[in-house]
Amino acid sequence: MTATAISLVDVTKAYNGRTVVDRFSFFVKAGECFGLLGPNGAGKSTITRMVLGMTPPDVGKITVLGAPVPAQARLARAGIGVVPQFDDLDQEFTVRENLLVFGRYFNMSTRQIEAVIPSLLEFARLEGKADARAAELSGGMRRRLMLARALINDPQLLILDEPTTGLDPHARHLIWERLRSLLGRGKTILLTTHFMEEAERLCDRLCVLEEGRKIAEGRPQALIDEQIGCQVIEVSGGNPYELQALMNGCAQRIEVSGETLFCYSSTPDQVRLQLRELSDLRLLQRPPNLEDVFLRLTGREMKD
Amino acid sequence: MWESYVAVLPANWLNWTAVWRRNYIAWKKAALVSILGSLGDPMIYLFGLGTGLSVMVGRVEGMSYIAFLATGMVATSAMTASTFETIYAAFARMRDQRSWQAILYTQLTLGDIVIGELVWAATKALLAGTAIATVAAILGYAVWSSILYVVPVIALTGIAFASLAMIVAAIAPNYEYFIFYQTLILTPMLFLSGAVFPVTQLPANVQQVVAFLPLAHSIDLVRPAMFGRPVADVMFHLGVLVLFGVMPFFISTALLRRRLMS
Numbered sequence A: 001m002t003a004t005a006i007s008l009v010d011v012t013k014a015y016n017g018r019t020v021v022d023r024f025s026f027f028v029k030a031g032e033c034f035g036l037l038g039p040n041g042a043g044k045s046t047i048t049r050m051v052l053g054m055t056p057p058d059v060g061k062i063t064v065l066g067a068p069v070p071a072q073a074r075l076a077r078a079g080i081g082v083v084p085q086f087d088d089l090d091q092e093f094t095v096r097e098n099l100l101v102f103g104r105y106f107n108m109s110t111r112q113i114e115a116v117i118p119s120l121l122e123f124a125r126l127e128g129k130a131d132a133r134a135a136e137l138s139g140g141m142r143r144r145l146m147l148a149r150a151l152i153n154d155p156q157l158l159i160l161d162e163p164t165t166g167l168d169p170h171a172r173h174l175i176w177e178r179l180r181s182l183l184g185r186g187k188t189i190l191l192t193t194h195f196m197e198e199a200e201r202l203c204d205r206l207c208v209l210e211e212g213r214k215i216a217e218g219r220p221q222a223l224i225d226e227q228i229g230c231q232v233i234e235v236s237g238g239n240p241y242e243l244q245a246l247m248n249g250c251a252q253r254i255e256v257s258g259e260t261l262f263c264y265s266s267t268p269d270q271v272r273l274q275l276r277e278l279s280d281l282r283l284l285q286r287p288p289n290l291e292d293v294f295l296r297l298t299g300r301e302m303k304d
Numbered sequence B: 001m002w003e004s005y006v007a008v009l010p011a012n013w014l015n016w017t018a019v020w021r022r023n024y025i026a027w028k029k030a031a032l033v034s035i036l037g038s039l040g041d042p043m044i045y046l047f048g049l050g051t052g053l054s055v056m057v058g059r060v061e062g063m064s065y066i067a068f069l070a071t072g073m074v075a076t077s078a079m080t081a082s083t084f085e086t087i088y089a090a091f092a093r094m095r096d097q098r099s100w101q102a103i104l105y106t107q108l109t110l111g112d113i114v115i116g117e118l119v120w121a122a123t124k125a126l127l128a129g130t131a132i133a134t135v136a137a138i139l140g141y142a143v144w145s146s147i148l149y150v151v152p153v154i155a156l157t158g159i160a161f162a163s164l165a166m167i168v169a170a171i172a173p174n175y176e177y178f179i180f181y182q183t184l185i186l187t188p189m190l191f192l193s194g195a196v197f198p199v200t201q202l203p204a205n206v207q208q209v210v211a212f213l214p215l216a217h218s219i220d221l222v223r224p225a226m227f228g229r230p231v232a233d234v235m236f237h238l239g240v241l242v243l244f245g246v247m248p249f250f251i252s253t254a255l256l257r258r259r260l261m262s
């Protein structure tokens, strides 16, 4: 096993003259969960496709599991499991058939595949669903089936493109729990997401990107401490620009996004004191998170 | 550029079977409907057109018109079965169902997928063509033993037309596009290749075009064989069909790479 699972060096990709990934570099160590965090269109999927050798970069060097990509992508893919952003299950096939067919794409024999199906179903909490058609499954179940399918070749590296987008909180938590158990088994994960919470919960390190460029990289908590390092009070229900003037004295920084004012302050009590007179406001005090980091670095919110 | 093209060519000789087996599982679920569908059309042609026209036409090239038509239909049904499988079903798997995308995450290459789809389409051609050949034999329009010779020709015809259709599928933006292929290429080919009337009825200069039509070569192999007559230029006709199977494969794979992997 190589110590570096993925390395991208100065990778650039343009579509029709528009640069969508711009001199991007990162590496993923074996056994860690690395996140690519960014809003819609930031280039997350394009990067994962390049890592898989499904899209060649215009410039730059990519190495995955020791193999140069795309030249020897097939070699790398033998040790990779993928959950793509969009559902590509065979809708008319049963859960079992979906797994059977996919195992064959890895040159596994029917006997080999049938030997691993029970443990995959158990892992994905789909034990009772083996003979249900994929089209009949709920969104969360389909996503878990995709995850089970990605594990059929017992990969050491998993590439998950927005694994929980579109799922309800319960289904999302179940996926997160399953991913943590995979990390516990020593798997390496490259995860893309636009959920701050997901990134914070799962990623050892992550990289925040916007319009194909890296704007921050590090451990989630370190990024939050570095970039914010104080309490946040969200104020809504008033004119944010008038409020801003009121609080200038007691806040380190103030950001306005839409109707909401984000007040960053190490003396939150003073902020509350200032606003006490104004009745219609809604205040929410909370510790800082990655959302604040993104707002700070780009001046805008990352919408779910 | 060249290196990345080589990377999408078939990884080995057997990878394609995984794609074929996937399609077989899907087909099995609706096999009866599918068989009736692929047989119905040529049978209706055969009995509707054949019985009606036989009365007026009399004998053609020393055989009854319905027998003449039946032998043409064997090749033609192979053509349509594999073409439709490719431009509708394989296209849907490639574009709408994202099945190909999913396969590209695995140990199969794009070339493996294309071959799997071509062989699958040829399998459906084989079913349709063989069924009609069998009906023709039952009705006494063909020699039973000829079916043995005809089967590989039907399969090869299926591969050639699937391979051509794959180019169309690779560049088609949507399903409407396929109408052009059917009306501008396939239907004229049906009439120019001697399926419904002898090529000798065509003007001399048109007859020269016929030499470039794969369906004509297929019919030249199938028809005499089914009547138990000696087949002329076997190697030449087979060679042309092989060429039509192989050359488009490399073109469609390159086009599909540009479409799916850019």
Ligand SMILES: Nc1ncnc2c1ncn2[C@@H]1O[C@H](COP(=O)(O)OP(=O)(O)OP(=O)(O)O)[C@@H](O)[C@H]1O
Pocket (backbone or CB within 6 Å): A015, A016, A020, A038, A039, A040, A041, A042, A043, A044, A045, A046, A047, A085, A194, B262
């Ligand atoms: N095949 C393509 N042809 C042209 N443009 C493309 C292609 N693929 C991606 N793009 C463009 O590249 C940009 C980045 O897209 P990408 O899908 O990588 O973003 P993303 O971060 O995954 O977004 P999302 O969160 O919406 O999935 C987008 O502007 C997209 O329109």
Ligand SMILES: [Mg+2]
Pocket (backbone or CB within 6 Å): A044, A045, A046, A085, A161
């Ligand atoms: Mg994406």
